[in-house]
Amino acid sequence: MKQSSRWGGKMRFGAMLAAMVLAMPGAWAQSADPKPWQLNMGKGVTHTARMAWEAHMVVLWVCAVIGVLVFAAMAYAIFKFRKSKGAVAAQFSHNTKAEVIWTVIPVVILVVMAWPATAKLIAMYDYRDSEMTVKITGYQWMWKYEYLGEDVSFTSRMDRKSDQIRQSGAVPTLAGDPHYLLDVDNPLVLPVDTKVRFVITSDDVVHAWWVPALGWKQDAVPGFINERWTNIEREGVYRGQCAELCGKDHGFMPIVVKAVSKDEFKTWLAARKPAPAADPAAEADEAAPDPDAAPPEAAAVESDTVGA
Numbered sequence: 521m522k523q524s525s526r527w528g529g530k531m532r533f534g535a536m537l538a539a540m541v542l543a544m545p546g547a548w549a550q551s552a553d554p555k556p557w558q559l560n561m562g563k564g565v566t567h568t569a570r571m572a573w574e575a576h577m578v579v580l581w582v583c584a585v586i587g588v589l590v591f592a593a594m595a596y597a598i599f600k601f602r603k604s605k606g607a608v609a610a611q612f613s614h615n616t617k618a619e620v621i622w623t624v625i626p627v628v629i630l631v632v633m634a635w636p637a638t639a640k641l642i643a644m645y646d647y648r649d650s651e652m653t654v655k656i657t658g659y660q661w662m663w664k665y666e667y668l669g670e671d672v673s674f675t676s677r678m679d680r681k682s683d684q685i686r687q688s689g690a691v692p693t694l695a696g697d698p699h700y701l702l703d704v705d706n707p708l709v710l711p712v713d714t715k716v717r718f719v720i721t722s723d724d725v726v727h728a729w730w731v732p733a734l735g736w737k738q739d740a741v742p743g744f745i746n747e748r749w750t751n752i753e754r755e756g757v758y759r760g761q762c763a764e765l766c767g768k769d770h771g772f773m774p775i776v777v778k779a780v781s782k783d784e785f786k787t788w789l790a791a792r793k794p795a796p797a798a799d800p801a802a803e804a805d806e807a808a809p810d811p812d813a814a815p816p817e818a819a820a821v822e823s824d825t826v827g828a
Contacts, residue, residue, distance in 0.1 A: 570735070571644065632731070654718050655668055678772050682699075707757070712755055713752075722742045726766065732754070
């Protein structure tokens with residue numbers, strides 16, 4: 521019975537391990553919102569996010585290889601040269617050759633990893649040739665978005681439904697509100713396949729604008745302007761939050777970015793623009809009497825004369 525129980529436990533463990541391995545491709549293919557049992561960071565929906573994912577994967581595999589080599593060497597030394605087999609430890613304090621090797625090799629590895637990482641980091645801050653600029657201002661506890669040069673601006677705060685649920689003390693459910701605390705009344709609408717430059721600041725305390733699918737996070741600091749850029753490749757809705765402890769309602773300051781086609785964005789932007797103001801000079805001209813027209817009294821007298 522004990523042998524059977526042991527084998528049953530091993531089989532269950534094997535089944536769990538197989539399920540995790542099968543779930544890995546789906547988790548690695550994730551691009552925007554996190555998924556249950558996700559085992560890796562998402563690739564995101566921008567070039568910036570993909571660069572971060574690629575850098576992460578290079579470092580991950582380098583660390584994995586180093587870990588395998590180090591633990592394999594430790595395991596070999598522990599079992600091969602154990603005391604029970606009569607092994608006797610060598611009596612020396614320094615080995616110049618070994619010290620040089622284990623100093624030079626890590627330096628070379630770091631340089632090899634730093635070269636592409638530095639190039640990607642520089643590209644992440646290269647906002648030249650941007651097609652539009654959006655100013656983001658953090659407030660306690662909401663965001664203000666301004667489309668510079670378009671005369672369009674609005675504030676974005678947590679939607680009323682989430683706010684009502686959190687203040688009522690009710691237990692939120694996935695069915696009742698699938699985006700609890702992650703939805704807003706006015707999302708930031710952006711066109712796809714467009715390089716968008718962001719200028720980010722704050723009006724009161726330090727905030728941080730963070731949407732994981734875009735691949736970066738930027739602090740919003742009072743009195744300073746920080747700049748980032750993005751180019752969203754796929755239409756969709758991408759969510760984030762303030763990532764800086766900015767006060768008592770820090771956890772209720774969500775961000776929602778809605779990426780739409782260029783044509784849909786143009787239509788949306790035109791609808792958000794204020795109606796053109798009437799020209800005061802034109803209104804004055806319309807209200808002014810025509811100097812060539814006869815006065816109303818003269819017209820009435822002339823009409824009576826003709827009737828007589």
